[in-house]
Amino acid sequence: MSKENRAGIADVAARAGVSITTVSHVLSGRRPVSDKTKAKVLRVVQELDYRPDPSARGLRTGRSEAVALVVSDVTNPFYPQMAAGLQDVLQPQGFLISICSVRENSEDLDAALRHLLDRKVDGVVLASLTAQERHYAAITDAGASLVRLSGELDPRFGDIVRADDTGGMADAVTHVLERGNRRIGFVNGDPDTAPGRLRLAGYERALRDFGVEFDESLVVSGPFTRAGGVEGAHALLALDPAPEALVCANDLIAVGALDAVRERGLSVPRDVAVTGFDDIEAASLLSPPLTTVHNPAREIGRTCARLILERLSEGPAQGAREVVLPQKLIVREST
Amino acid sequence: MSKENRAGIADVAARAGVSITTVSHVLSGRRPVSDKTKAKVLRVVQELDYRPDPSARGLRTGRSEAVALVVSDVTNPFYPQMAAGLQDVLQPQGFLISICSVRENSEDLDAALRHLLDRKVDGVVLASLTAQERHYAAITDAGASLVRLSGELDPRFGDIVRADDTGGMADAVTHVLERGNRRIGFVNGDPDTAPGRLRLAGYERALRDFGVEFDESLVVSGPFTRAGGVEGAHALLALDPAPEALVCANDLIAVGALDAVRERGLSVPRDVAVTGFDDIEAASLLSPPLTTVHNPAREIGRTCARLILERLSEGPAQGAREVVLPQKLIVREST
């Protein structure tokens, strides 16, 4: 019920004894302003607690100091971590972060992007797997910066940030090799997905680098689920000789592998070592706690934010970049 | 690079052969419009894919069709679930959802609210524990609807939505009682927190309702952590006679309890039943999968959204409401 209206730029100008023009230029830096008046204006801005109205500014400039994170499922704990990373960088700069969850279909994504672009978001971090070229184009055409978490690098369609799945998996396998194991089973998820492909590649690479021959019969595929892990692990453990370690393409599969090992009356890590991938919350809570590879979600978020800020300040003209962040092996008690 | 600019309300008016005024009124419904012209206008709106510019509208009306969720830690999986619930209701209505994570201190919250209110968010869902009256007041004074997840009900400060911790815990204890157990230990977290207090109350209530005498020596307190669970469970299991079941105040404590039971060479659920609270992701992945109480985070989100929508349409004048949602017992294999 406070009567006094918020201060506007005109109030600041009057109080500081300068023109609106000058105040605006002090704030935007688009024209040189002498240090003296600059100081005076900034002081008055403080006194009146003046903050430009985002709507008016948006109307005039077409930007909004807001960045959107578009994901396929907020519920996936990876995304909130990313969001936290975005905030780390963007919040201090005065940006607002919106999270948009879309089901994995193009229409939802279309609608969400329309909304966001109408609102003139300055940047979009796109983490939807079903995104297509037209979506990329919609974003860049609207003048927003784009950072993607997947897809092919294309100079028209913004930067890409991703974690080094192959390297991470190679680290995990190398760790198991260093523990003295040689016969190492790999329980993959769907090999037609990017993670499936890249992680398998890491497994192969680590073996090669270590001089261990790749044995096709030690690799099984299935869904990225606990059930998939149970089945895959049983198949491998039934081999003769049985593998000494089971490297799994994600943590859910590893949980299933633990189940399978237990069902066979064996013990982890004594009889067989198990590793996962992703480092979901549950990984440290299992018994034994699971050795796994931590996806640097928060750091990915930070990196996305920095790339967006760079694009925003440097203007639109620059080639696309791809940043690959290292995954980190977390050694626990399952190996 | 498309030359054609976006359609404005003037274009729609021209194409439909009516005035700007009429178009606006068709869209807002603030004046009666004949069905015939209404249809014509709406058709043109479709054809031109006209959507009012949010900045311009915001500038004029002081609202933004946006709702903010302010949380203390995006990383806590409860909040993303809530966010999903908000989206379920708000997204279809054209609202944008922003998530703001603030550290648990008043300055961060102050800054975040300033930002959000500057942007004229229509509603704020406040899930920060450190929020104080001045924060509530800032929100309502700015004309935004407020829904809180904690605190005391106050007609000036919006509605409250929360889950029925006491009832949920009572359900869990009743479940254990129905399994034939009578000597039931309670491993609490910090009893000075709201959850600690309410959940203990549920434990006591269930015993009373079942006609089992409350035994103070069966209740221990500690932090809401795995380590707290280990310690508390050991203390209770060392009693003579030992309890037949351990009811834990949250899932982390329950994980610790499972550890302790295992360390003593006992088996869950054969020798002792264990229950948790919260239904974190890990709960279903443990072995045995944990019987626990599911916090209806998504439904809480939906409810918050509905309350905000109601306030938005019905105007500001109404008393505060408190909605208490039932918790849901999830029976798994640990009991």
Add this chain to the structure above:
DNA sequence: ACCCTTTTGCAATACGTTTTGCATACGATG
């Protein structure tokens, strides 16, 4: 005193809506 550079002011315009009081056209009802 002169010129040059840097700093500031002016005044106007554009951004795209919503809202309004008043006036007018239109039908239908009595």
Add this chain to the structure above:
DNA sequence: CATCGTATGCAAAACGTATTGCAAAAGGGT
């Protein structure tokens, strides 16, 4: 035909900022 209620149009005023070309002023250096 008079009248009344309902639909529409008109024109203009906000909303608060950013941007601008031009001109004036203020300094600084020679």
